[in-house]
Amino acid sequence: MRTHFIVVSVIALTCLSIVTVDAQRTRLPEGFIAEGIPKMPNPPGPAPARDLSGVWVGPQDEKSDPMPPMTPAGEALFKQRHPYGAASRDADLGASNDPFITCDPLGFPRNLIAHAVSGRGRFIFANAPSRMLIAYEQQRVWREIWMDGRALPKAVDVRGMPESRLYGHSVGRWEDDHTLVIDTTGLDERPWLDEEGHPRSNAARIQERYTRRDQYNLQLTVTVDDPKFYSKPWTFMRGNFYWVLGQEFAETFCIPSEGIEYRDSIARPSGIQIK
Amino acid sequence: MRKTCTAIIAGVTVALFLSALVAAQNAAGQNKEPRSPWKYYPEDARANTGDGGPAPKRDLGGTWAGESSGAGVKRLIGPERMPAFTPLGKQMFDKNKAESAGVLIGQSNDPHVRYCDPFGFPRNMNDQIRSMTIASLPDRTFVMLRFMNIWREIWMDGRALPTNFARGRDAHDPTYNGYSVGSWQDDYTFVARTTGMSPDTWATEGGYPHSVDAIVTERFHRSTKNDLALTMTMDDAKLYSRPLNLGEVNFRWIPSQTFFDFSCVPSSVQMYLKEMADPASGGPGAAK
Numbered sequence: 001m002r003t004h005f006i007v008v009s010v011i012a013l014t015c016l017s018i019v020t021v022d023a024q025r026t027r028l029p030e031g032f033i034a035e036g037i038p039k040m041p042n043p044p045g046p047a048p049a050r051d052l053s054g055v056w057v058g059p060q061d062e063k064s065d066p067m068p069p070m071t072p073a074g075e076a077l078f079k080q081r082h083p084y085g086a087a088s089r090d091a092d093l094g095a096s097n098d099p100f101i102t103c104d105p106l107g108f109p110r111n112l113i114a115h116a117v118s119g120r121g122r123f124i125f126a127n128a129p130s131r132m133l134i135a136y137e138q139q140r141v142w143r144e145i146w147m148d149g150r151a152l153p154k155a156v157d158v159r160g161m162p163e164s165r166l167y168g169h170s171v172g173r174w175e176d177d178h179t180l181v182i183d184t185t186g187l188d189e190r191p192w193l194d195e196e197g198h199p200r201s202n203a204a205r206i207q208e209r210y211t212r213r214d215q216y217n218l219q220l221t222v223t224v225d226d227p228k229f230y231s232k233p234w235t236f237m238r239g240n241f242y243w244v245l246g247q248e249f250a251e252t253f254c255i256p257s258e259g260i261e262y263r264d265s266i267a268r269p270s271g272i273q274i275k
Numbered sequence: 276m277r278k279t280c281t282a283i284i285a286g287v288t289v290a291l292f293l294s295a296l297v298a299a300q301n302a303a304g305q306n307k308e309p310r311s312p313w314k315y316y317p318e319d320a321r322a323n324t325g326d327g328g329p330a331p332k333r334d335l336g337g338t339w340a341g342e343s344s345g346a347g348v349k350r351l352i353g354p355e356r357m358p359a360f361t362p363l364g365k366q367m368f369d370k371n372k373a374e375s376a377g378v379l380i381g382q383s384n385d386p387h388v389r390y391c392d393p394f395g396f397p398r399n400m401n402d403q404i405r406s407m408t409i410a411s412l413p414d415r416t417f418v419m420l421r422f423m424n425i426w427r428e429i430w431m432d433g434r435a436l437p438t439n440f441a442r443g444r445d446a447h448d449p450t451y452n453g454y455s456v457g458s459w460q461d462d463y464t465f466v467a468r469t470t471g472m473s474p475d476t477w478a479t480e481g482g483y484p485h486s487v488d489a490i491v492t493e494r495f496h497r498s499t500k501n502d503l504a505l506t507m508t509m510d511d512a513k514l515y516s517r518p519l520n521l522g523e524v525n526f527r528w529i530p531s532q533t534f535f536d537f538s539c540v541p542s543s544v545q546m547y548l549k550e551m552a553d554p555a556s557g558g559p560g561a562a563k
Contacts, residue, residue, distance in 0.1 A: 052413065099542055100418070102541040102542045102545060103391070103541050104540055104541055104542050105424070105538060105540065108526060120374075124412075124419050126410040126411070126412055127336075127410055128336055128337060128338070128408055128409075128410045128532075129336060129337050129338075129532055130532060131532075133408065133410050133417070135417060135419070135426045140393075140425045140426055140451075140452070141424040141425065141426070142417075142419045142424055142425075143424075144419075150313075151311050153311065153313045159308075160308045160309065160311065161311060161313075162311055162313035162314045162535075163535065163536065165536045166424070166536065166538060167424065169313055190540075199432075217551075247414075249428070251450040251451060251452060253393055253451060255390075255392055255393070256388050256390040256391045256392055256541035256544075257389070257392050258539075259391040260390060260541075260545070266322045
C-alpha cells in the first residue's frame with residue numbers, strides 16, 4: 001500500500017512538472033517582458049570598431065581618485081551644501097538642502113553615479129545628424145555629443161555665447177577604433193557635482209573616455225578639471241559597464257510630487273532636517 | 276512762456292534723435308556679433324523658408340522646431356473641444372483643474388504646474404513641444420524631447436503592445452511614457468501606437484483624462500525635407516465613447532540642428548508658488 005502511494009505520488013508530481021513546463025513553453029510572450037535572457041558567450045568576442053551601440057549597465061567596480069584640495073571659492077560653496085545622506089544619519093549635521101530631494105535635475109556628471117535603489121544605471125548610444133546622443137535610464141534624460149569637429153564654447157551665460165545647460169555642452173571624437181572621448185563644459189552651476197555636494201563651475205572641463213575592451217565590456221573614466229574650485233584635475237570616476245543582452249530599459253523617474261510628499265510626511269516628521 | 280515752450284520742444288527733439296542713434300548703433304553691433312554654433316537663432320530658423328527639397332525616405336532623424344519656437348512654424352491645432360466623455364470620463368475630467376481653463380495656478384491641481392511632475396505621454400507631444408530630436412536604431416526609434424530633456428522609445432521589432440496592466444505575473448507597470456510600437460506605413464509616414472500610460476497624468480494641458488488602457492496613435496508625416504506634421508488620436512473606451520482627436524502639431528527642420536535648453540526645475544517652482552502664485556491666488560496649496 002505504502003509503495004503504491006509513493007509510486008502514484010511520483011507519477012503525479014512528474015505529470016505536474018511536465019504540464020507546468022509545457023505551459024511555459026506554449027505561453028505567448030506579451031512583447032515587453034523578456035522571456036529569459038540566454039547565456040552570453042564566454043569569453044566575449046572582440047570589440048567592434050567605433051561601435052558603442054547597445055544598452056549598457058553600470059558602473060561596476062566604481063573607483064575614484066582622492067579629491068584634490070578645493071580653492072577658497074570651492075570651500076565656501078561646499079560649506080553651504082548639506083547632503084541628505086548625512087542629514088538623515090545625524091541631525092546635528094544640520095538641514096539637508098540637496099536639490100535632488102525635490103527631484104531637481106541631477107545634471108552632469110552626477111547623473112553618471114548610479115542613483116537607483118539597485119545601484120545600477122543604464123544608458124544607450126544613438127545617432128543624429130553630426131551627433132551622438134546618449135539616453136539615460138536615470139530620470140529618462142538625454143545628452144547630445146557633437147561629433148562635427150566644433151570647439152567647445154569659450155564661455156557661457158555672457159553676451160554672444162550660449163547659456164549654460166544642466167547637462168552641459170559636449171563634443172566627442174574617436175581617439176582610436178575603440179575609445180570615444182567626450183569633453184563637456186558650460187554646465188549650469190545649480191546641480192551638485194556629486195552626492196556629497198561638491199561644487200563645479202560653468203567653466204569646468206569634464207572628460208569622459210569610453211573604451212570598449214571587448215564585446216560586452218565598456219570601461220569609463222571621467223576626469224574633472226575645474227581650476228575655479230579645485231587645485232588640480234582628478235579622476236572623478238572609473239568603472240565598468242556591461243552590455244545588457246535584454247536591451248531593455250525600465251522607466252526611472254524621480255517624481256517631484258512624490259519626493260515632496262515623502263519629505264513632508266515622512267522625512268521631516270521623523271526628525272530628518274530638510275530645508 | 277513762448278521761449279520756454281520752444282526750448283522744451285527742442286530738448287525733446289534732441290533726446291529722441293540721440294536715443295534713435297543709440298538704438299541704431301546697438302542693432303548694428305548685434306548684427307556684427309559672431310554666430311555661435313552652440314546657440315539657437317530663431318531668426319535663422321525663420322529665414323529657412325520653403326520646403327528644402329523632397330523628404331528623404333523613411334527618415335525622420337534630426338532636430339525639429341515646433342510650436343512657440345520662433346521658427347515660424349504653422350500653429351498647432353489643439354485637441355477637439357467637445358470630447359464625447361463617458362460618465363466616468365466626465366467625472367474624471369471635472370476633477371482636473373487646468374490652468375489653461377482659466378484656473379489660477381494656486382487653485383490648479385495639475386501635477387506638472389504644481390510640482391514639475393513629468394507630463395507623460397501624450398501630453399509631452401502637444402504641450403511645450405518647442406523642439407524634439409528624433410534618432411533611430413535598427414530596432415527602435417527615439418523621440419528626444421527638449422523640454423525637461425526626456426526621451427521616449429518606440430519599438431520597431433514587431434512586438435505586440437502589452438494588454439495586461441493589472442496584477443499578475445505578466446502584468447506591466449503603467450509608466451509615464453507608456454509602451455510604444457511603431458512602423459512605416461509608407462516611405463514618408465511613420466505610425467506609432469502607445470498604451471499603458473499611468474492614469475496619474477493628463478492627456479492634454481486642458482486636463483483631458485486617460486485610462487491605462489488608452490491607445491494613442493501618432494502619425495508622423497514628413498511631406499518635404501523641412502516639414503513634419505504629427506497628428507494624434509486617442510482610443511479610450513472607458514472614458515470616451517468615440518476616439519478623441521488630440522490635434523496636429525507641426526515641425527520645421529532646424530538648419531543648425533541646435534535648440535536652447537528649457538526645463539522645469541521643481542525647487543524653482545516651489546519657490547515661485549510659495550512666494551508669488553499661492554499668495555496671489557488667495558491661499559496656499561492646490562485644490563485636490
